[in-house]
Every structure is written in C-alpha cells, then in structure tokens.
Amino acid sequence: xxxxxxxxxxxxxxxxxxxxxxxxxxxxxxxxxxxxxxxxxxxxxxxxxxxxxxxxxxxxxxxxxxxxxxxxxxxxxxxxxxxxxxxxxxxxxxxxxxxxxxxxxxxxxxxxxxxxxxxxxxxxxxxxxxxxxxxxxxxxxxxxxxxxxxxxxxxxxxxxxxxxxxxxxxxxxxxxxxxxxxxxxxxxxxxxxxxxxxxxxxxxxxxxxxxxxxxxxxxxxxxxxxxxxxxxxxxxxxxxxxxxxxxxxxxxxxxxxxxxxxxxxxxxxxxxxxxxxxxxxxxxxxxxxxxxxxxxxxxxxxxxxxxxxxxxxxxxxxxxxxxxxxxxxxxxxxxxxxxxxxxxxxxxxxxxxxxxxxxxxxxxxxxxxxxxxxxxxxxxxxxxxxxxxxxxxxxxxxxxxxxxxxxxxxxxxxxxxxxxxxxxxxxxxxxxxxxxxxxxxxxxxxxxxxxxxxxxxxxxxxxxxx
Amino acid sequence: xxxxxxxxxxxxxxxxxxxxxxxxxxxxxxxxxxxxxxxxxxxxxxxxxxxxxxxxxxxxxxxxxxxxxxxxxxxxxxxxxxxxxxxxxxxxxxxxxxxxxxxxxxxxxxxxxxxxxxxxxxxxxxxxxxxxxxxxxxxxxxxxxxxxx
Numbered sequence: 314x315x316x317x318x319x320x321x322x323x324x325x326x327x328x329x330x331x332x333x334x335x336x337x338x339x340x341x342x343x344x345x346x347x348x349x350x351x352x353x354x355x356x357x358x359x360x361x362x363x364x365x366x367x368x369x370x371x372x373x374x375x376x377x378x379x380x381x382x383x384x385x386x387x388x389x390x391x392x393x394x395x396x397x398x399x400x401x402x403x404x405x406x407x408x409x410x411x412x413x414x415x416x417x418x419x420x421x422x423x424x425x426x427x428x429x430x431x432x433x434x435x436x437x438x439x440x441x442x443x444x445x446x447x448x449x450x451x452x453x454x455x456x457x458x459x460x461x462x463x464x465x466x467x468x469x470x471x472x473x474x475x476x477x478x479x480x481x482x483x484x485x486x487x488x489x490x491x492x493x494x495x496x497x498x499x500x501x502x503x504x505x506x507x508x509x510x511x512x513x514x515x516x517x518x519x520x521x522x523x524x525x526x527x528x529x530x531x532x533x534x535x536x537x538x539x540x541x542x543x544x545x546x547x548x549x550x551x552x553x554x555x556x557x558x559x560x561x562x563x564x565x566x567x568x569x570x571x572x573x574x575x576x577x578x579x580x581x582x583x584x585x586x587x588x589x590x591x592x593x594x595x596x597x598x599x600x601x602x603x604x605x606x607x608x609x610x611x612x613x614x615x616x617x618x619x620x621x622x623x624x625x626x627x628x629x630x631x632x633x634x635x636x637x638x639x640x641x642x643x644x645x646x647x648x649x650x651x652x653x654x655x656x657x658x659x660x661x662x663x664x665x666x667x668x669x670x671x672x673x674x675x676x677x678x679x680x681x682x683x684x685x686x687x688x689x690x691x692x693x694x695x696x697x698x699x700x701x702x703x704x705x706x707x708x709x710x711x712x713x714x715x716x717x718x719x720x721x722x723x724x725x726x727x728x729x730x731x732x733x734x735x736x737x738x739x740x741x742x743x744x745x746x747x748x749x750x751x752x753x754x755x756x757x758x759x760x761x762x763x764x765x766x767x768x769x770x771x772x773x774x775x776x777x778x779x
Numbered sequence: 780x781x782x783x784x785x786x787x788x789x790x791x792x793x794x795x796x797x798x799x800x801x802x803x804x805x806x807x808x809x810x811x812x813x814x815x816x817x818x819x820x821x822x823x824x825x826x827x828x829x830x831x832x833x834x835x836x837x838x839x840x841x842x843x844x845x846x847x848x849x850x851x852x853x854x855x856x857x858x859x860x861x862x863x864x865x866x867x868x869x870x871x872x873x874x875x876x877x878x879x880x881x882x883x884x885x886x887x888x889x890x891x892x893x894x895x896x897x898x899x900x901x902x903x904x905x906x907x908x909x910x911x912x913x914x915x916x917x918x919x920x921x922x923x924x925x926x927x928x
Binding site: 592595596599600602603606607617620621623624626627628630631633634635637638639640641642643644 | 824826874877904907911
C-alpha cells in the first residue's frame with residue numbers, strides 16, 4: 314500500500330531523493346554500504362552494472378531455491394532500473410514500468426521462488442530495454458558467476474530499502490540466501506500475499522492471473538538447474554544472441570571447479586550432499602562385490618541383512634582356518650624333513666634359474682602328498698614344466714623304479730613346457746580337484762607306468778579344456 | 780568346464796600361488812621347530828602362518844595386510860600388548876563394529892574403506908581355506924596310502 318503510494322507519484326528524481334531516506338529510516342538497515350550503492354546506481358549506470366554482477370554472483374553461491382528466488386527478485390528490479398536509466402531520455406516513462414516490474418517481483422516469491430522471472434517475461438516494460446546496446450553489455454557482465462561471498466551479502470543488503478517500503482515481510486523474503494531462512498520466507502509469503510494481490514488488482518489484473526497460474530504449475534523446480542535456469546531466463550530477458558553465447562560458454566567452467574560427479578535432476582548440488590552421494594555409491598558398489606563373493610547372498614535384499622551375511626561368512630572362514638590349523642597341527646607328518654629339503658632346493662633352483670617365484674609352489678605342494686606314489690604323476694608334469702633337474706628332486710623319494718618311470722615319462726611331457734604358465738595357474742586354482750582326480754586314477758594301478766600315462770593323458774585333456 | 784569357472788573366479792593366480800608357497804614353507808618350518816606334543820602351540824602357530832601367508836601374498840597397500848604383518852612384528856619383538864583385548868571388548872556391537880572387529884586393522888577405517896578391505900580379505904581368506912583343505916586332504920590320502928602299502 315505504502316509502496317503504491319510511493320511509486321505512484323514517482324519520477325526518477327523523486328525516487329532518487331527518497332531512497333536514501335528510506336534506507337536510513339529502516340530499522341533493519343544498519344549499513345551505509347547500501348546507501349552508497351543506492352546512490353551509485355542512480356548516479357551512474359556504469360557502476361550499476363558492477364553492482365548487478367555482484368548481485369548475480371549470489372545465486373551461484375547460494376543454491377537453495379528460496380534464496381535464488383530472493384536474489385532473482387533483486388536482479389529483476391535492477392534490470393528494470395537499469396533499463397530505465399539507459400532510456401533516460403524519457404524520464405517519466407520508467408516509473409510505471411518499474412512499478413509493474415516490482416509488482417510482479419513481489420507477487421512471485423510466494424508462488425514459486427526460482428521461477429519468478431517468468432512472470433516478468435511477458436511484461437512489456439522490459440521490451441524496450443533489451444534493444445539498448447548498453448543494457449545488453451551490462452547484462453552480459455551481470456552473468457559472470459563470481460563465487461564471492463561478498464556478492465551475496467551486498468545483494469541482501471541492497472534489497473532492503475526497496476522492500477522495506479513495502480513494509481510487511483521484507484527482510485525475510487529477500488533475505489540473504491541461506492537455506493536456514495527458507496522458513497522465514499514461507500512466513501513472509503503469507504503476509505505478502507494480500508499485498509501483492511492488491512497491487513496486481515490495481516496495475517494489470519489479467520497478466521498477473523495468468524502468470525500466477527503459470528508459476529503455480531511450475532511450483533517445483535529442480536534445485537540442480539536453479540542457476541542455469543536463472544541464467545537462461547536472463548537470456549530470455551535480454552533477448553540478445555551475444556549473451557546467450559556467453560552463457561553457454563560460462564556455466565561449464567563454473568561447474569568444473571567443484572563438481573566431480575554430476576547431479577541428476579532433482580538431486581541436491583551442494584558439496585556435502587554430493588560427497589555423501591559419492592560415498593553411498595561406493596558403498597553400494599562394494600556391497601555388490603561382496604554379494605558376488607559371499608555364497609547365498611544373492612537372494613538377500615537390504616543392506617543390513619547383507620552385512621550380517623557378510624559378517625557370518627567372514628566369521629565362518631576364520632573359524633575354518635582355525636579348525637584347519639588345528640587339524641594340521643594334529644595330523645602331521647613325517648613329511649617335514651623332505652618338505653624342508655624341497656623348500657631349500659627350490660629356493661636354490663629358482664635363484665639359479667631366475668624363474669618367477671610362484672612356480673616353486675607346485676613341487677612343494679606335491680611334496681606334501683608325495684609320500685604316496687599315487688601323487689607322483691602330478692609331480693611329473695610339474696617338474697618337467699619347471700624345467701628343473703628332475704633327478705635331484707626325485708631322489709629324496711628314491712625308489713629306483715619310480716625314478717626310472719619318471720625318466721621314461723619325461724619325453725612325452727616335454728611338450729607341456731610351452732603351456733607351463735597355463736597349467737600352473739590351473740594347478741593352483743584347482744589343486745584339490747586335480748589331486749582327487751590323480752588319486753582316483755592312480756588307485757587302480759599304483760606302480761605301473763600305465764598310471765603315468767593315464768595321468769599325462771588327463772593333463773593334456775585339461776590343457777585342452779583350458 | 781569346472782576349471783574354467785575356477786580360473787575366472789580367481790583373477791590373479793600368481794598371488795594365490797604365493798600364498799600357498801608362503802604357507803607351506805612356514806608349515807614346514809613349524810613342523811621342524813615345534814614338536815607334535817605341543818599341540819596348542821602348533822595350532823596357533825599354523826593359524827598365524829595362515830594369516831601371515833595371506834598377508835604376504837596380498838597387496839601391501841591393504842590395511843588388513845599391514846595390520847597382520849604389524850601384529851606379527853610386534854609379536855616377534857615380544858611386545859604384543861595385553862591391552863588390546865580390553866580395547867576390543869569395549870566396542871559396541873552394531874553390525875558395522877562386528878565387521879570392524881573381524882577384519883584386521885578395521886578399527887581405524889571408515890565404513891567405505893572397511894567394505895573394500897572386507898572384499899579383499901574375504902577373497903584371500905577363502906583361498907587360504909581352500910589351500911589348507913587341500914593340504915589336509917593330501918596328507919590324509921598319503922596316510923591312507925602308507926597304511927595300504
């Protein structure tokens with residue numbers, strides 16, 4: 314109401330006169346800074362541009378929707394004023410335009426914070442401004458996304474005098490762009506509602522109604538696109554291709570700095586929630602890995618249950634290790650002598666030959682089982698694969714017929730040397746199955762060379778399968 | 780076919796073979812040093828050997844390997860603290876903390892890292908179990924054969 318009276322009789326001069334007074338009279342306005350800016354805007358349109366840019370920088374630093382809305386209101390007003398200054402040949406003309414622009418601005422925050430710029434687009438008041446080259450330049454400047462915190466501060470302060478004129482809920486609605494103040498904005502809405510409606514009734518009812526409907530429809534914009542949308546809307550206002558080009562070039566640069574992961578539509582964009590999202594994705598990834606690893610975990614849904622399953626599995630494995638170690642402690646072995654022998658020999662051999670370390674394993678494993686002759690066939694291919702001195706290794710077992718068999722066996726096994734690695738991997742993976750296979754085959758005829766033949770056949774068979 | 784499956788499940792066979800190598804070597808050492816009569820000591824030694832061989836085979840960047848090997852070093856110096864047990868007992872038993880206590884070195888990790896370590900640890904542990912089983916089976920078989928002979 315007050316505002317209507319104020320702007321109703323306003324010329325530019327009048328406005329210039331009054332605004333500092335208003336700023337001073339406002340209780341919440343304690344900063345001289347605002348006054349200075351205010352004067353500057355009126356005096357020089359060039360400085361106005363810098364103020365604008367600082368204002369525009371505030372939405373980039375303040376993602377929340379409500380804050381963006383508040384700031385965009387400021388921008389809108391500034392653009393309106395800017396235009397009026399640029400077209401300053403007709404002094405009386407801007408005041409009604411300005412008023413209407415203000416009306417739209419104040420009505421919008423309660424409808425939908427970030428979208429409010431839409432309400433101004435149909436407003437004819439801005440059309441002449443966009444034609445002005447100076448305005449285009451300044452608007453382009455205002456699109457710079459500096460992330461200075463001071464910008465947002467200045468923006469908030471700058472708002473006060475004007476909104477203070479309106480009287481009802483000014484500080485909250487325009488407020489500094491903190492998410493905490495969102496609630497305050499909500500409160501402010503209720504107070505503002507009658508005011509804005511009355512204003513719209515006075516100025517241009519049909520347009521307002523349509524705009525209101527539009528905003529109501531789009532009342533839930535995504536937070537992610539808040540900044541970009543804003544800039545896009547500014548484009549629409551200025552309606553200059555130059556600006557659009559600049560805009561398209563700029564947002565990626567700003568985004569690159571801190572966003573490593575792109576947020577999808579409807580997701581929060583501040584760094585904390587981004588990091589949290591990354592963490593959650595990582596965790597679910599690992600959960601999937603564990604799901605593959607842990608048997609019987611595929612059917613389970615839900616993280617907690619899965620975690621329990623994983624814990625059970627690990628516990629089971631640990632217990633198994635314990636149990637097996639006990640078993641190994643009890644069972645044992647006259648083998649140790651030979652094993653030790655073998656270890657040493659293998660070490661020497663591998664130092665001499667410069668072979669890769671994993672390979673000594675196989676003879677070793679064989680030694681564990683080597684006291685039964687049944688296991689010999691498994692050893693033979695391995696020895697030949699390693700290309701080591703057969704005799705020295707076989708000697709500890711030193712049954713004459715065995716060594717003879719082995720030497721007999723060697724020529725056919727020579728063919729395996731080229732596939733040593735494959736066989737080696739296979740051996741290690743499938744240690745147990747091979748051993749069992751060997752046993753089953755060798756139990757039939759233990760000492761005959763036929764068993765060796767059979768084993769070599771199986772090994773070649775395995776190789777084919779590999 | 781079975782072989783293929785196994786090779787695919789085990790992407791790095793060399794590591795596993797290192798594991799067997801270490802384990803069998805230390806097993807031989809234990810067999811030499813500790814007598815059969817000291818059963819408890821033997822079983823403990825073998826268990827430790829199993830974990831250490833796992834840790835040796837796995838990547839040294841992993842926290843759990845470093846934890847195991849660090850503990851081993853402490854043990855060798857005779858400085859494994861008694862306090863550790865009381866520290867473990869006072870932990871609260873949410874599922875996360877349970878897992879934390881299961882995975883060596885898990886007390887200091889955040890949850891994300893803990894899961895990563897758990898994946899690795901469980902892989903190696905299952906491998907270790909397979910190795911030990913195979914050794915047990917082999918020895919049992921060898922005994923049978925000896926009896927037969």
